[in-house]
Amino acid sequence: MKKLSAAIVGSGNIGTDLMIKLKRSPWIEPRWMIGIDPESDGLRRAREMGLETSADGLKAVLEQGVRPDIVFDATSAKAHVRHAKLLREAGIQAVDLTPAARGPYVIAAVNLEEHLDSPNVNMVTCGGQATVPMVYAVSRVVGVRYAEIVATIASKSAGPGTRANIDEFTQTTARALEAIGGAKRGKAIIILNPAEPPILMRDTIYCLMEDASAEIRDKVRESIEQMVRHVQTFVPGYRLNREPIFQDDLVSISIEVEGLGDYLPVYAGNLDIMTAAAVKFGEEYARHKMQVASAEEAR
Amino acid sequence: MAYRYKIEITDVTLRDGMHAVRHQFSVEDAKAIAAALDKTGVAKIEAAHGDGLGGSSIQYGFAKEAEEDYLGAVCGAVHHSQVVALLLPGIGTLEDLKRAVGLGIRGVRVATHSTEADISAEHMEEARKMGLDVVGFLMMSHMTETERLVEEAKKMASYGAHCVYIVDSAGAMLMDEVRRKVSALRAALPDDVQVGFHAHNNLGVAVANSIAAVEEGAYRIDASLAGLGAGAGNTPLEVFVAACEKYGIGTGVDLYAAMDAAEDVVRPRMMRPVLTDRTALTLGYAGVYSSFLLHAERAAQQFGVDVRDILVELGKRRVVGGQEDMIVDVAYEIAHGREAKGHGALTSSHRG
Numbered sequence: 092m093k094k095l096s097a098a099i100v101g102s103g104n105i106g107t108d109l110m111i112k113l114k115r116s117p118w119i120e121p122r123w124m125i126g127i128d129p130e131s132d133g134l135r136r137a138r139e140m141g142l143e144t145s146a147d148g149l150k151a152v153l154e155q156g157v158r159p160d161i162v163f164d165a166t167s168a169k170a171h172v173r174h175a176k177l178l179r180e181a182g183i184q185a186v187d188l189t190p191a192a193r194g195p196y197v198i199a200a201v202n203l204e205e206h207l208d209s210p211n212v213n214m215v216t217c218g219g220q221a222t223v224p225m226v227y228a229v230s231r232v233v234g235v236r237y238a239e240i241v242a243t244i245a246s247k248s249a250g251p252g253t254r255a256n257i258d259e260f261t262q263t264t265a266r267a268l269e270a271i272g273g274a275k276r277g278k279a280i281i282i283l284n285p286a287e288p289p290i291l292m293r294d295t296i297y298c299l300m301e302d303a304s305a306e307i308r309d310k311v312r313e314s315i316e317q318m319v320r321h322v323q324t325f326v327p328g329y330r331l332n333r334e335p336i337f338q339d340d341l342v343s344i345s346i347e348v349e350g351l352g353d354y355l356p357v358y359a360g361n362l363d364i365m366t367a368a369a370v371k372f373g374e375e376y377a378r379h380k381m382q383v384a385s386a387e388e389a390r
Numbered sequence: 391m392a393y394r395y396k397i398e399i400t401d402v403t404l405r406d407g408m409h410a411v412r413h414q415f416s417v418e419d420a421k422a423i424a425a426a427l428d429k430t431g432v433a434k435i436e437a438a439h440g441d442g443l444g445g446s447s448i449q450y451g452f453a454k455e456a457e458e459d460y461l462g463a464v465c466g467a468v469h470h471s472q473v474v475a476l477l478l479p480g481i482g483t484l485e486d487l488k489r490a491v492g493l494g495i496r497g498v499r500v501a502t503h504s505t506e507a508d509i510s511a512e513h514m515e516e517a518r519k520m521g522l523d524v525v526g527f528l529m530m531s532h533m534t535e536t537e538r539l540v541e542e543a544k545k546m547a548s549y550g551a552h553c554v555y556i557v558d559s560a561g562a563m564l565m566d567e568v569r570r571k572v573s574a575l576r577a578a579l580p581d582d583v584q585v586g587f588h589a590h591n592n593l594g595v596a597v598a599n600s601i602a603a604v605e606e607g608a609y610r611i612d613a614s615l616a617g618l619g620a621g622a623g624n625t626p627l628e629v630f631v632a633a634c635e636k637y638g639i640g641t642g643v644d645l646y647a648a649m650d651a652a653e654d655v656v657r658p659r660m661m662r663p664v665l666t667d668r669t670a671l672t673l674g675y676a677g678v679y680s681s682f683l684l685h686a687e688r689a690a691q692q693f694g695v696d697v698r699d700i701l702v703e704l705g706k707r708r709v710v711g712g713q714e715d716m717i718v719d720v721a722y723e724i725a726h727g728r729e730a731k732g733h734g735a736l737t738s739s740h741r742g
Binding site: 237239241246251254257258260262280282284285286290295297332338341343345 | 447448449479480481483484485503505506508509511512513692707708709710712713715716718719722723726
């Protein structure tokens, strides 16, 4: 079976990084890059990499009859609300990298296969992709009555979309801590740090556990380590900064995400984990489509 | 008497002061302090968790009271002063702001790190639409060059700020720097946008810095009763008002009422005296966010390391406001022998 054809909407940091990763995918071929600024670096790179580009936005491209198998939306929450409708009407699979949250949440490390039949999935936020797996690692061992995460990212890695979407970031991440992470209540905080050289993405994850006995702590420790190894299978630069610290019923986990340096330098682990998660979903979706197709052929 | 300057004071006892009491003011405390402040004639009273709306958290400490009970109590206790709240985009949200407006606040101060003004656009524009008094709060202004501060202040003005503050969150600025930065903002901003100044007393110059700011054109100055605030505290309201009286600066605040409120209402409620001890002094010296004080002391105890080593290392890493989680990580690293270089920076730079 040939690769699924993909369009990327949004030629900013996320869209461009995603394009570079999709270029390496054995399952998906990025064919279109759609932006709104013809001068953007992302569109220029896309042309260099042999993609068809448009600066007229998604609507115009769809009206020209372009029909990708899958569309990755890396614009903004507001724009995605419009895009989601257009893609649904055109019957195209949407992978939403904005915090718009039109479709169900997918955290690549936790529920990758859960929503393969949903026409629109939401990749939550970079902070969500990085921290929800940790909350899940705790909650699969013991009840988590409250989870709180603090995501600190380099100012340079936060583009205008992220900056305009700060509230959506905290709200969407918090909801994912609950819905996918399994915490009864979630809260998310984001901080931009302008230090030079830029800092790596860094997240602190706090969970209040319903049982903090020595036995539970050991299991939680082990579960966290397992999850870190799992995330590393698709985000190699994901690692613990230190051992989890237990204090009464609180466990505090500190992680760092070093990016692959595909588009922005390695400090932008936040970009990397988001785009790696989207690629992971796209590939899983492609495999799923192929299985469905070959099952139909067999009949 | 004829004043040389007229200014407006925003009291921050019930917000920045929360850092000094681990956000444990009760509804009763809030009512008593708000009522006492109201009697002083101070123009504005800021109230919230120390880290603003939505600040109650593991990262910054849980507040004793629910936000709506606390804010509701403050709003209900005042007749004259306007109650305002602090909001840090990334921590608090527009939803939090709308709830606070429902409780009776009349203004919001939207705070970002001094290079990140653009994350406040949405909040300020919406706040303007809600008819609030809108302030832009450029935190950790000592870390940012004047030219960049001016750019960021202009952005905030373009989002609708009535006033933009130079905020010395680390209490690391001296008078020359205050003059330079305040006068640059005053010169660059439109006439109808005021300039404000918020001090911390970590180097013992909060009152002097605030007066210097007034001389350079700042119209709004922050202060708190008995200086209650993060680090070595803020500009003490009663001291500042007395100094202003002598200097010919009209504040609209009744000096004796402020003295009484500080002495009779706030001091008995302090968990520990606000003073320039070695930890608070190190904040100002190393240029570290003042609310790290109590968190750093706790981490120092937990990991058995010198609190000054933690703070100096944080300063070197150019950690910004809100990164309280770095305190534990740095303490952990020091305790586990990593990053052993770096120690003793305070003494070695003294020698130099």
